[in-house]
Amino acid sequence: MDQPLIAADPHAEIREEVAKLCARFPGEYWRKVDRERAYPTEFVQALTEAGYLGALIPEEYGGAGLPLSAAAAILEEIHRSGGNAGACHAQMYIMGTILRHGSPEQKAKYLPKIASGELRLQAFGVTEPTSGTDTTALRTVAKREGENYIVNGQKIWTSRAEHSDLMLLLARTTPRDQVAKKTEGLSTFIVDMKAALGHGLTIRPIRTMMNHNTTEVFFDNMVVPAANLVGQEGRGFRYILDGMNAERLLISSESIGDAKWFIRKAVDYSNERVLFGRPIGQNQGVQFPIARAYAQMRAAEALLKTGLEKFEAGLPCGEEANMSKMLAAEAAWAAAEACIQTHGGFGFAEEYDVERKYREARLYQVAPISTNLVLSYIGEHVLGMPRSY
Numbered sequence: 001m002d003q004p005l006i007a008a009d010p011h012a013e014i015r016e017e018v019a020k021l022c023a024r025f026p027g028e029y030w031r032k033v034d035r036e037r038a039y040p041t042e043f044v045q046a047l048t049e050a051g052y053l054g055a056l057i058p059e060e061y062g063g064a065g066l067p068l069s070a071a072a073a074i075l076e077e078i079h080r081s082g083g084n085a086g087a088c089h090a091q092m093y094i095m096g097t098i099l100r101h102g103s104p105e106q107k108a109k110y111l112p113k114i115a116s117g118e119l120r121l122q123a124f125g126v127t128e129p130t131s132g133t134d135t136t137a138l139r140t141v142a143k144r145e146g147e148n149y150i151v152n153g154q155k156i157w158t159s160r161a162e163h164s165d166l167m168l169l170l171a172r173t174t175p176r177d178q179v180a181k182k183t184e185g186l187s188t189f190i191v192d193m194k195a196a197l198g199h200g201l202t203i204r205p206i207r208t209m210m211n212h213n214t215t216e217v218f219f220d221n222m223v224v225p226a227a228n229l230v231g232q233e234g235r236g237f238r239y240i241l242d243g244m245n246a247e248r249l250l251i252s253s254e255s256i257g258d259a260k261w262f263i264r265k266a267v268d269y270s271n272e273r274v275l276f277g278r279p280i281g282q283n284q285g286v287q288f289p290i291a292r293a294y295a296q297m298r299a300a301e302a303l304l305k306t307g308l309e310k311f312e313a314g315l316p317c318g319e320e321a322n323m324s325k326m327l328a329a330e331a332a333w334a335a336a337e338a339c340i341q342t343h344g345g346f347g348f349a350e351e352y353d354v355e356r357k358y359r360e361a362r363l364y365q366v367a368p369i370s371t372n373l374v375l376s377y378i379g380e381h382v383l384g385m386p387r388s389y
Helices: 014-021 027-035 040-049 066-078 089-102 104-116 237-273 282-312 320-347 355-364 371-381
Strands: 121-125 139-146 148-156 166-171 185-190 201-205 215-225
Touching: 014 066, 027 104, 027 282, 027 355, 066 237, 066 282, 089 104, 089 121, 089 166, 089 185, 139 166, 148 166, 148 282, 148 320, 185 237, 237 282, 237 355, 282 320, 320 355, 320 371
Parallel strands: 121 166
Antiparallel strands: 139 148, 148 215, 166 185, 201 215
16 A cells, blocks of 8 residues: 655655654554543653654754645654644644744744743634634634733633643734724734633633543633734734645645555455455455545645645645645545444454544544535635635
8 A cells, every 4th residue: 555655755754753753652552642531741742852843943943944744744654653643733833823923032932942842832722612713703802901912702622722831822902893804903922821821811621522632711811911912913814824724734644644544454454354264355345445545545645745835835725725635634534434344343442543543533524624614715716606605
């Protein structure tokens, strides 16, 4: 199944080293973390010490200064090895907002500490209970008072809030009825969560079908220094959008990694499992779903490569970012279905890791953007059809 790495692949060494690191955290480790609904602290620390979570931070700030395709390779290998990068991937796609729009002072203050692991930037405060993906309808408000902003409101599905030092927060600074466009009047802030916890910030965990360390957070007169405003007041929605293509491309790489794990697992088991005197993989009913999932994965992988190339060249890549995210998530789910069906009853046994990965893979057809919204994007922005919402 595995394709030989082409000679020109600039990230072959990264893939190899990430795979070696992941081998130190086998299925037993992830099963324990999942069972206890714990945070994979040791794994995240190992990634940090190896420099992988600082991959996108420029060298002048202590990072590796690598392109987005390198970050995609890192995340893909984590998932292909049977792990889950959900505990730390946000640090990669949130990073772009600070790199592109943060002040020199903010970069100097935060980036070296994030690169070294002294600080974690893992929490992304955007989604709210009443607005969902209708981001411009959010109700969290930040009001300027002297040298501070006072924040009140609530966010939900804020993953890793309990395990992050910093949060990138989107809040409304100008009422919606006082702006010309609904995308205006939103601002982005860097929140020191350790300082704010218990002083206007409350975090409440949400137990979900997979261990994603997600929470809801509440702001009650939380103070954020005006110096922590990213860029200009009122332009935060635009800053967040800048990072969304990167986010979708990186999530695509995770889903492709999942698909590869499921396919390898299914192929191996179908060759080893003998019933009625022959390996079950000899039966087309077993073979074909796995083969189809592989084809889906390869198509998504090709589109992701194009998207990453466009992103790194500074070209518009919304079409590729959205479509690769949708197709990769669907390929991962098709591979998951084929894998659990191939394993039969054993697929539901914890020790095989299939049921854990099965639960984890399902998320990406819903988040960080649902399949329906991807289709709406394609209809409107790619095909020129009327806006559907």
